[in-house]
Amino acid sequence: MKINKSFLVLFSVLLLSNSLGAQEGYKPTQENLENRQWFQDAKFGMFVHWGVYSVLGGGGDPGIAEWIMQNKKIPIKQYEKLPSFFNPVDFDAAEWVRMVKDAGMKYITITTKHHDGFAMYDSKISDYNIVDKTPYGKDIIRMLAEECRKQDIKLFFYYSQLDWHHPDYYPRGRTGQGFTGRDESGDWDAYLDYMNGQLTELLTDYGPIGGIWFDGMWDKKDADWKLGTTYQLIHKLQPGALIGSNHHVKPYPGEDFQMFEQDLPGENTTGWQGSHISQLPLEMCLTINGSWGFNLMDQNHKSPKELVHMLVKSAGRNANLLLNVGPMPNGQIQPEHKASLKAMGDWIAENGETIYGTRRGIVAAEDWGVSTQKGKKLYLHILDWDKDVLLVQPFKEKVQSVVFFKDKSKVSHRLDKYGLLLEIPKNKKDGVDTIIEITLK
Ligand code: H79
Numbered sequence: 042m043k044i045n046k047s048f049l050v051l052f053s054v055l056l057l058s059n060s061l062g063a064q065e066g067y068k069p070t071q072e073n074l075e076n077r078q079w080f081q082d083a084k085f086g087m088f089v090h091w092g093v094y095s096v097l098g099g100g101g102d103p104g105i106a107e108w109i110m111q112n113k114k115i116p117i118k119q120y121e122k123l124p125s126f127f128n129p130v131d132f133d134a135a136e137w138v139r140m141v142k143d144a145g146m147k148y149i150t151i152t153t154k155h156h157d158g159f160a161m162y163d164s165k166i167s168d169y170n171i172v173d174k175t176p177y178g179k180d181i182i183r184m185l186a187e188e189c190r191k192q193d194i195k196l197f198f199y200y201s202q203l204d205w206h207h208p209d210y211y212p213r214g215r216t217g218q219g220f221t222g223r224d225e226s227g228d229w230d231a232y233l234d235y236m237n238g239q240l241t242e243l244l245t246d247y248g249p250i251g252g253i254w255f256d257g258m259w260d261k262k263d264a265d266w267k268l269g270t271t272y273q274l275i276h277k278l279q280p281g282a283l284i285g286s287n288h289h290v291k292p293y294p295g296e297d298f299q300m301f302e303q304d305l306p307g308e309n310t311t312g313w314q315g316s317h318i319s320q321l322p323l324e325m326c327l328t329i330n331g332s333w334g335f336n337l338m339d340q341n342h343k344s345p346k347e348l349v350h351m352l353v354k355s356a357g358r359n360a361n362l363l364l365n366v367g368p369m370p371n372g373q374i375q376p377e378h379k380a381s382l383k384a385m386g387d388w389i390a391e392n393g394e395t396i397y398g399t400r401r402g403i404v405a406a407e408d409w410g411v412s413t414q415k416g417k418k419l420y421l422h423i424l425d426w427d428k429d430v431l432l433v434q435p436f437k438e439k440v441q442s443v444v445f446f447k448d449k450s451k452v453s454h455r456l457d458k459y460g461l462l463l464e465i466p467k468n469k470k471d472g473v474d475t476i477i478e479i480t481l482k
């Protein structure tokens with residue numbers, strides 16, 4: 042009996058430490074639930090990694106960008122010179138948001154503070170911010186927030202819990218150690234207060250926001266982050282704001298969506314992704330080349346076709362695509378990336394009906410492609426199939442009609458116990474995505 046009891050105590054302690062004090066018993070408000078639905082319907086957003094690191098453009102290394110402080114072991118004293126070179130005179134919020142709309146994207150998620158600890162907004166509780174430390178001296182987050190409101194685009198804030206600059210981020214985690222030059226001491230609770238203070242600024246001074254996109258908790262995954270306090274604070278300030286965290290493990294109570302970095306849900310090519318797929322809205326984030334922040338040497342641009350395929354494959358797995366660009370230090374988006382976004386917008390203008398507002402369809406993702414669905418409309422997206430017939434199986438539903446989405450011409454098909462056999466003649470194939478529209482009975 043005694044053993045059982047202590048086992049129970051141990052078990053609940055383990056449970057508690059596992060969820061790191063997250064917002065246990067959290068019940069999302071009606072507004073939050075509606076926003077989750079909006080989010081799932083929206084399908085496509087733009088991720089922006091912009092900070093004083095952008096000035097260095099990776100320092101000639103195609104594999105380095107927003108991590109340059111860590112990768113090149115730049116002490117804080119030296120890194121603090123960077124803000125004085127950050128002067129994005131060509132930044133035009135209206136142009137960015139226009140570009141986002143033309144790409145068919147419905148929201149923007151932007152770095153308000155990355156791991157380097159530099160605030161890209163007018164923080165009052167730290168002068169390590171864009172207004173106080175750069176010659177530019179303007180709050181780009183405010184400009185963007187205003188423009189997003191004008192053009193009906195939702196704005197989400199990326200916020201790094203990990204901080205390579207703050208003295209109280211102590212004990213240190215896996216990164217940002219001795220090279221930063223910080224004293225080997227600090228007050229963890231003071232750091233959490235600071236972080237909650239910045240989040241309070243972001244959630245009170247910029248109007249209604251889409252949500253908070255956390256990153257960096259993995260740096261100290263066993264620390265007591267007091268997530269419950271932070272998540273409660275956010276949900277109190279803006280109950281409709283969605284919380285997600287890129288901690289690479291199963292979502293904690295209080296989170297409203299789950300994200301996957303550089304991988305489709307369930308895939309783990311990066312090697313650090315958890316395999317758990319929750320019932321929450323899902324989002325995959327992806328670099329448009331190989332870098333998050335601006336990198337001068339990175340020529341690894343994904344083609345428009347690859348990008349459309351990622352959007353479609355995400356949708357077919359119930360996930361949004363958050364496609365990242367790293368703006369240049371002058372405030373412009375690289376022309377190659379603008380062109381790709383434009384190409385995606387052109388594709389979506391034709392085919393958006395098969396993406397927006399859909400969910401993963403009844404046909405599971407296969408090597409040939411995926412399905413999306415809205416009510417009785419089932420869309421098969423054939424992305425990679427060069428034969429003239431395709432057997433979709435299992436397929437148990439009755440069908441009313443089967444047509445090519447593009448021209449609504451009939452698709453010859455046979456439905457039997459083996460599945461749905463489709464004929465796709467060469468002249469009906471599309472180089473990017475052959476979409477079959479099935480109306481179910
Ligand atoms: O903001 C972008 C990146 O800077 C950030 N997340 C995206 C959205 C990012 N940080 N780290 N990573 C991406 C790669 C993660 C590597 C990890 Fe590890 C592997 C984290 C934990 C294991 C190696 C060991 C790096 C940190 C510890």
